[in-house]
Amino acid sequence: MELQAVLMAAGGGSRMMDLTYNTPKPLLPVGNKPLIWYPLNLLERVGFEEVIVITTKEVQKMISTDPKVKLDVKMKLDLVCIQEDADMGTADALRHIQQKVKTDVLVVSCDLITDAALHEVVDLFRAHNATLSMLMSKAHEFTETVPGQKGKKKTGEQRDFVGVDDTGKRLLFMANEADLDEGVVIRKSIMRKHPRMHIKTGLVDAHLYCLKKSVVDFLADNKSISSIRGELVPYLVRKQFSKSTNSPKVIDETHQNLKKNDSNVNLEIQISSRDEELLHLTQERSCWNDHRGDMSDAYHGGRLRCYVHIMDEGICYRVNTLAAYIEANRLAPKLFDEPAVHPSAVVSERCLIGADSIIGASCQISDKTSIKRSTIGVSTTVREKVKVTNSIIMHGVTIEEGCNIQGSVICSNAVIGRGADIKYCLVGSAQRIEPDGEHTTMSKACSA
Amino acid sequence: MADCGEPDGPGNKDDITRSKNEGKELSKEEKQRLRKQKKQQKKQKERKNEKSETEKEKTPVSLLPPPRPVATQKAPSALPAPASAPIPVPASAPFHSSPAPSPADKPAKSKAELKAERRARQETDRAAKQPGSSSSGIKTKVPLSELNPVVKRLPEHVQVDDPAVVKRLAKKLERQQIPLRSDYGYKVSLFSHLHQYSRKAPLTQQLSIPSTVIHPSIVRLGLQYSQGIVAGSNARSVALLHAFKQVIRDYTTPPNEELSRDLVNKLKPYISFLNQCRPLSASMGNAIKYIKKEISNIPSQCKEEEAKTKLLTCIDRYIEEKIVLAAKAISKYAIEKISDGDVILVYGCSSLVNNILCEAFEKSRKFRVIVVDSRPRLEGREALRRLVQRGISCTYVLISALSYILPEVSKVFLGAHALLANGYVMSRVGTSQIALVARTFNVPVLVCCETYKFCEKVQTDSFVSNELDDPDDLMVTRKGKTQLENWQDVSSLGLLNLVYDVTPPDFVDLVITDLGMIPCTSVPVVLRVKNLDQ
Numbered sequence: 015m016e017l018q019a020v021l022m023a024a025g026g027g028s029r030m031m032d033l034t035y036n037t038p039k040p041l042l043p044v045g046n047k048p049l050i051w052y053p054l055n056l057l058e059r060v061g062f063e064e065v066i067v068i069t070t071k072e073v074q075k076m077i078s079t080d081p082k083v084k085l086d087v088k089m090k091l092d093l094v095c096i097q098e099d100a101d102m103g104t105a106d107a108l109r110h111i112q113q114k115v116k117t118d119v120l121v122v123s124c125d126l127i128t129d130a131a132l133h134e135v136v137d138l139f140r141a142h143n144a145t146l147s148m149l150m151s152k153a154h155e156f157t158e159t160v161p162g163q164k165g166k167k168k169t170g171e172q173r174d175f176v177g178v179d180d181t182g183k184r185l186l187f188m189a190n191e192a193d194l195d196e197g198v199v200i201r202k203s204i205m206r207k208h209p210r211m212h213i214k215t216g217l218v219d220a221h222l223y224c225l226k227k228s229v230v231d232f233l234a235d236n237k238s239i240s241s242i243r244g245e246l247v248p249y250l251v252r253k254q255f256s257k258s259t260n261s262p263k264v265i266d267e268t269h270q271n272l273k274k275n276d277s278n279v280n281l282e283i284q285i286s287s288r289d290e291e292l293l294h295l296t297q298e299r300s301c302w303n304d305h306r307g308d309m310s311d312a313y314h315g316g317r318l319r320c321y322v323h324i325m326d327e328g329i330c331y332r333v334n335t336l337a338a339y340i341e342a343n344r345l346a347p348k349l350f351d352e353p354a355v356h357p358s359a360v361v362s363e364r365c366l367i368g369a370d371s372i373i374g375a376s377c378q379i380s381d382k383t384s385i386k387r388s389t390i391g392v393s394t395t396v397r398e399k400v401k402v403t404n405s406i407i408m409h410g411v412t413i414e415e416g417c418n419i420q421g422s423v424i425c426s427n428a429v430i431g432r433g434a435d436i437k438y439c440l441v442g443s444a445q446r447i448e449p450d451g452e453h454t455t456m457s458k459a460c461s462a
Numbered sequence: 463m464a465d466c467g468e469p470d471g472p473g474n475k476d477d478i479t480r481s482k483n484e485g486k487e488l489s490k491e492e493k494q495r496l497r498k499q500k501k502q503q504k505k506q507k508e509r510k511n512e513k514s515e516t517e518k519e520k521t522p523v524s525l526l527p528p529p530r531p532v533a534t535q536k537a538p539s540a541l542p543a544p545a546s547a548p549i550p551v552p553a554s555a556p557f558h559s560s561p562a563p564s565p566a567d568k569p570a571k572s573k574a575e576l577k578a579e580r581r582a583r584q585e586t587d588r589a590a591k592q593p594g595s596s597s598s599g600i601k602t603k604v605p606l607s608e609l610n611p612v613v614k615r616l617p618e619h620v621q622v623d624d625p626a627v628v629k630r631l632a633k634k635l636e637r638q639q640i641p642l643r644s645d646y647g648y649k650v651s652l653f654s655h656l657h658q659y660s661r662k663a664p665l666t667q668q669l670s671i672p673s674t675v676i677h678p679s680i681v682r683l684g685l686q687y688s689q690g691i692v693a694g695s696n697a698r699s700v701a702l703l704h705a706f707k708q709v710i711r712d713y714t715t716p717p718n719e720e721l722s723r724d725l726v727n728k729l730k731p732y733i734s735f736l737n738q739c740r741p742l743s744a745s746m747g748n749a750i751k752y753i754k755k756e757i758s759n760i761p762s763q764c765k766e767e768e769a770k771t772k773l774l775t776c777i778d779r780y781i782e783e784k785i786v787l788a789a790k791a792i793s794k795y796a797i798e799k800i801s802d803g804d805v806i807l808v809y810g811c812s813s814l815v816n817n818i819l820c821e822a823f824e825k826s827r828k829f830r831v832i833v834v835d836s837r838p839r840l841e842g843r844e845a846l847r848r849l850v851q852r853g854i855s856c857t858y859v860l861i862s863a864l865s866y867i868l869p870e871v872s873k874v875f876l877g878a879h880a881l882l883a884n885g886y887v888m889s890r891v892g893t894s895q896i897a898l899v900a901r902t903f904n905v906p907v908l909v910c911c912e913t914y915k916f917c918e919k920v921q922t923d924s925f926v927s928n929e930l931d932d933p934d935d936l937m938v939t940r941k942g943k944t945q946l947e948n949w950q951d952v953s954s955l956g957l958l959n960l961v962y963d964v965t966p967p968d969f970v971d972l973v974i975t976d977l978g979m980i981p982c983t984s985v986p987v988v989l990r991v992k993n994l995d996q
Contacts, residue, residue, distance in 0.1 A: 016678035017671060061670020120671075133666050140666075140678075141685040292704040292781070300697035301811035301844045302690055309851050 015117050017136065017224070019062045022104050023050055023069040023124035024096055030336045032457055033425065036443035038073045040124045041080065042339065043391055043408055043426075045346030046356075046374040048080055049333055052127045052349070054087050057120075060132045064090040066114060068107045069124075070098045103240030105233055112234045119230060121242060123221035127342050128330040129349055130220070130323075138183060138321040139224040142304075142313075146250050146320040147224040148185070150176065150217045151330035156337040158344070158404070161422050161438040161457070173215045178322060180210045184304075185320040187211065188251045190244070204255050207314045208305070219243060220330050247320075254318050336440070340423065343389050343406050347372055374409070391426065414449065490615075619741055620927050623655045635738070638731035639675045641668035643738045647933050650956040657741070658930040664688055665739055679708040680732045684739035693841075695879050695915060696785055696813050699745045702736070703777050706753060710773050714766070721769050722760045729754070741929050744880030744888070744917035752780060784914040788976035789814055792910055793821040795974050796875070799908060804829040804872045807900070809861075810890045811841035811848075812877020814910045819875075820852050830854070832871060836861040836892045838935040838959060861892050868903045876965075878911040883989060884920045885967035885982040887911075891924075891960045897969035906971045909982070913975050916989055924963040933957035 027039030034042065040050040050067075057065055069077070074093045094111055096102055102110070108121070120136070130149055139147035175198055177187025186208055187200060198213070205211070221243060229250070239245045303312045313319060329349065331342045347354065347370065354369070355361060359377035366384040373379065374392035383400045390396065391409035400413050404421045407413070411424050414432040421438040424430065428441050431449030440457040441447060447458070621627040622645070635642050646660035666673075666685060673681045683705040686692040692701045706729070713728065715721045733750060736742065742750075756776045760769045796818045800806065806829055808815050819831060831849055833856055835842025842858065849856050859867050874896060880888040887893070887909050900907050921927060936957050937946040949955050967982035977988060 016673055016681070019672075061674075062672055063674075131667070132671055133664070133669075136671050137664060137666055137685055140682040141689055141691055143682075289704055289707060292700060292707075295781075295786075296692060296697050296701045296704065298697075299694055299700060299813040300692050301694045301813070301841045302692070303844050303847070306843055306847075309847060 017062075017118050017120050018115060019057050019065045019120045019122065020108070020111070020115075021050070021053055021057075021065050021067045021122050021124055022107060022221075023067055023073060024098075024102065024107060025124065025334075027125075027334065029334050030339060032440050032442060033336065033339065033423070037426065038070065038076070039333075040069065040073050041076050042333070043389075044127065044333065044339070044342050045350075045389060046372055046391055047346070047350075048077075049127075050077070050124045051086065052346075053122045053124055054089065054091075055350070056126075056128065056130075056132070057122065058087060058089050062089060064092060066092045066094060066111060068094045068096060068111065071095050072098070103244075104242040105239045105246050108230055108242070109233045109237070112230055115227060115230045118227050119225050121221075121223045121225060123332065125333040126220055126222060126331070127333060127346065127349065128220060128222075128325075129328050130222075130325050130330060132222075134323045135222065136224060138323060142319055142321060144224075144319045144321045145226050145229060146185075146247065148247070148320075148322050149220040149222040149325065149330075150322055151220055151325040151328070153216050153218040154341075156341050158337065158340045159421055159438055160337045160340065161440045161455070174217065174219065175213055175215055176217050176322070177211045177213045178324070179208045179305075180212070181304075182212070182324060183321050184208075185251055185322045186254075187213065188248050190248075193248075201255065207255070207308075207310070209307075214324075217324065218330060218332060220325075221332060223247070250318065251320050254316055254320055336423070340406065344370075344387070408443075617927070619657065619737070620655050622657050635734060638734055640731055640735050640738065641665060647950060648956050649930070650958045652925060653928065653930055653958065653960075656928060656930045659688070659932065660934065661689060661932045662934075665735070676732060676735050677705075677709045677712065679705040680735060684736050687736065687740040694811065694813055695743050695745045696912075698743055699749050699914075700781060700785060702746050703749060703753075703781055707774055707777055710770055710777075713770070720762050721764075721766060722758050722762065725757050726754050729757075744919070745912075745915045748914050748917065749780070753777065784912060788912040788914070789817050791976040792912065792974050793818045795979055796908070796910060797822045797825055797827065799873070799972075799974075799979075800827050800829055802828040805832060805870050806830070807832045807834060807868070807871040807874045807896070807905075808845060809834045809842070809874075809876055809893055809896050810836070810839070811845035812910070814912070815875045815877045816845055816848050818910060819849060819854060823852055823854050830856065832857045832859065832867055834859055834861050834864060834867075834892075834896065838931075838938075839890075841890075861895065864896060864899050865903075868899060868905060871900070871903075871905050874900045874905055874907045876907060876909045876970075878909050878915060879962060880915050880917045880919075881909075881911050881973065881982075881985050882921050882964065883916075883918045883986050884922070885985050886921055887965040887967070887970055887973075887982070888921065888962055889965065891963045894924075894963045894965040894969070897965045901969045907969060908972045908974060909965075909970050910974045913977055913988060913992065916985055916992070918989060921964050922966075924960070928963075929961040931959040931961050933959050935959055 023040040025039055027034035027042075030039075033039075041048045043049075044052070054065065067077075074095055077091075077093065092114070094114075096107060096110060104121070104123075108115075108119070118139070128149075128151070130151070132149075135147050135149045138144060172191035175187065175189050175191070175194070176185070177200070178184060179186055186204055187198075189198065200211070223242060229246070233239060233246070239249065297312060300312075305312075305314075329345055331338055331345070333339050333342045354371060355367065355373040356375040356377070358375045359373045359379065361367065361373065361377070361379045362381045364381040365379050366386075367373065367379070368386035368388075370387050371385045372389045373385070374390055374394065376393045377390055378395045379385070379390070380396060380398045380400075382398050383396050383402070385396075385402045386404070388402045388405045388407065390402070390407045391411065393409055394407055394411045394413070396402070396407075396413045397415040397417075399416045401418045401420075402413070403419070405419050406423045407419075408424060408426040408428075410427040411430070412428075413419070413424075413430045414434075416433040417430050418435045418437075419430065420436065422436050422440065424436075424441045425443040425445070427444040428446070430436065430441070430447045431451065433450040434447045435452045436447065437454045439453045439455065442458060445458055447453065618627050618631055632642050643657075643659055643665050644663070645658050646663065647658060649656070649658050664685060665688065666681060669676070669681065676684075683692070683701055686701065687698065692698055709729070709732065710725070713721075713725060715724060729750075733742070736746075753773075753776075756773060760772065764772070792814060800818075800822045804827075806819065808819070808831060819829075822829065831854055833842045833846045833849070835846075835858065837860075846856055846858050857867070876887070876889060876893055876896065878887050878889045882888055887897075889909075897907050919927070933949075934957075936959055937944050937949070946957070949957055970982045973980050973982050973985070975988070980988065
């Protein structure tokens with residue numbers, strides 16, 4: 015077996031608590047499908063037959079009853095539960111399943127919605143015998159106004175600095191603004207080996223990583239690393255250029271300094287494989303070099319290599335903020351070609367449903383309603399004379415007559431009273447909006 | 463066609479003429495059968511020559527019909543007839559001896575009659591066609607009898623413009639569950655019978671990602687071939703054997719199957735896959751033949767673990783003998799040819815030639831090297847780097863400056879991709895140019911090649927069998943502008959990126975192999991000796 019897929023679905027969705035306090039993030043509906051369906055669909059399309067899904071007990075229960083996941087996903091899902099309050103990072107989760115990992119892993123996050131060609135990422139991993147291969151995409155500006163937020167809020171997230179070489183494939187430098195004190199510090203050894211480096215800041219990390227099995231074993235020994243994105247990836251990128259990985263006499267060193275540089279040496283040993291001499295002979299006889307202009311061999315003799323595939327076009331979203339969630343809902347229909355209006359929905363003839371709206375199963379849409387650029391969830395009832403524009407209505411919502419909903423997110427099982435006028439609001443789960451209420455740009459999450 | 467299959471052997475000459483007339487329609491099996499029959503006839507003729515006179519009276523009866531119609535024709539045609547007449551006799555002799563004489567007699571006679579009529583018809587046709595070529599008719603009889611009427615079938619990879627062949631290939635790949643790689647771009651008409659692939663469309667696009675049909679190390683190898691990460695005849699062979707080692711390690715014999723047969727069948731789709739990624743080189747072909755032979759020679763009572771370790775050691779030994787030790791032997795011979803003060807010209811990046819030069823430098827020979835390079839691969843840069851890293855003083859020119867630099871050169875060392883059975887050297891495109899110009903300047907040309915790269919193909923030109931690389935490699939971007947960016951839109955423009963060419967043996971003075979220094983024309987001898995060894 016070549017690769018094992020691991021889906022991280024235990025995240026809490028800490029940046030969109032309004033949505034996730036009731037529904038766990040992997041099960042948030044996007045285009046009337048649970049969020050977790052998208053990465054599972056991606057893996058299935060590419061040809062995976064089994065996936066290890068790391069999730070919480072609550073999600074596991076809901077997944078096993080969710081019809082979408084059960085029916086559409088043909089792969090075998092191996093659900094591994096972790097404690098909700100253990101506050102495990104992604105790397106901790108990998109360490110948890112170390113016994114199940116038998117080959118190289120492909121780690122995917124549950125909030126990734128993309129139509130990327132995965133073979134590009136995996137080909138880099140295979141062809142260059144890389145330790146890490148990841149996917150990134152050019153970030154798109156979110157154009158929709160986010161409900162519950164006054165004005166366009168500047169993204170408070172820290173920027174990521176990603177340095178790639180001239181070919182655009184080799185990852186040379188990765189740091190988050192939060193970790194940098196004053197400026198970007200680049201070691202001279204990197205500059206000497208790769209004199210031309212492109213530093214990009216407008217990239218979205220898709221949180222899709224191909225890791226060698228030795229990295230998982232390394233994680234098992236180094237319990238200090240808890241997040242893949244935050245700690246492991248920058249560590250591996252830095253390690254490409256550290257002196258110990260490049261010296262050939264590492265094997266002798268292990269016998270001498272077992273305690274000192276334990277982690278470094280461990281990773282080095284695990285990188286070498288059987289038939290190392292044959293690989294070395296091949297590289298020696300091959301007339302290929304990945305760079306030119308200096309006297310060193312291919313890959314500068316380094317054994318650890320990190321590669322990145324940067325997508326120029328195509329959809330790649332990580333649904334971890336409200337704005338991303340809304341954007342994803344807009345674009346989700348493009349990813350699958352199911353009919354926009356579910357056949358089991360009861361839609362009366364005198365309603366106006368725009369072309370880019372999605373109506374879920376078992377809906378009841380009454381007369382004289384107008385639904386534009388919106389997503390209506392499963393089992394939702396929309397009474398007469400309702401105008402829904404640019405909104406996301408989740409499952410089981412009841413919208414009484416005469417409502418006007420614009421640019422809002424209504425979570426599941428909410429009830430919007432008659433004649434309510436809601437603009438750019440976020441109505442939490444099972445909330446009630448009084449009839450004839452007028453709400454603009456607010457977030458009504460709790461029942462207070 | 464059915465009459466060819468008679469056991470009492472039609473006359474060899476008639477058969478040959480018949481088959482020559484309908485030559486291409488005869489299938490391979492039938493031709494093999496014909497050949498076997500002829501061999502049998504000859505054997506029986508020797509064995510039963512004495513018995514034929516004392517043989518049954520039936521034979522003169524069967525003889526009677528043949529000479530009768532023949533005798534009515536002209537004298538020259540009568541000559542071959544009696545000569546052919548004894549042939550059916552010993553052939554019919556075993557036919558007679560096995561079954562009961564009397565019932566066999568009658569069918570033999572009628573068959574003989576039919577044969578006679580046929581022969582008569584043939585004679586008249588031939589006589590009508592060639593009235594004056596009687597002597598040639600007799601002379602050609604002898605070589606014709608030795609001639610096997612075999613039409614060699616062209617390999618599939620040089621018949622890409624034939625849709626039937628392409629369909630057959632597609633069906634074969636479908637059966638092996640391997641995706642078909644589609645050709646890319648406009649092909650120059652002279653080379654439209656070859657495949658042309660684009661590097662931007664790898665074969666892995668159509669494979670599932672955790673590849674189950676093809677072993678992961680083979681997928682990795684195919685990717686490395688198609689992207690050029692593993693390039694060069696030796697490197698490709700070593701990488702192939704390394705991948706096969708992984709395959710053998712991960713292999714388990716399914717129940718009710720024998721390792722010797724099943725493993726060979728397992729390797730076939732992998733080889734097709736690698737062929738799709740990049741056409742196999744001659745050295746790889748020989749390595750595969752060796753492995754297949756080793757696998758088939760595993761005795762059936764051998765346990766699986768034992769068999770696997772045996773195969774792994776065989777592979778290691780092959781690499782050690784044919785590549786590593788051969789390189790050492792070749793360096794030893796070649797260093798004798800390098801004298802102090804030499805100016806040596808090398809072309810491109812040949813791992814063997816680089817090895818020789820580095821060893822010679824270590825043995826303190828004083829020489830300098832001129833590296834000749836050519837677009838689009840520009841492999842000479844890598845050769846230059848490796849030589850300069852060792853401390854050898856080098857000059858670097860492009861192939862267009864060859865005749866300018868040659869007056870300085872005292873020897874030319876060339877590497878080879880393969881050595882063909884007629885003495886031609888198949889190597890990177892540009893090598894034959896270098897050999898030609900060197901010959902004009904009377905500079906000795908020495909080709910270094912291991913014996914495992916000797917192949918039984920025969921080629922006299924670089925058109926029939928070659929490899930077309932990605933045409934987009936010829937595009938170059940200078941100052942942000944790529945002039946050939948839209949070359950596909952220009953209907954009268956075709957980009958050709960050849961990989962190999964053949965050098966005639968007249969331009970090569972010496973071939974240095976691990977068996978010694980031989981002239982180019984001794985390659986078939988080496989091949990024959992190798993075949994005898996195996």
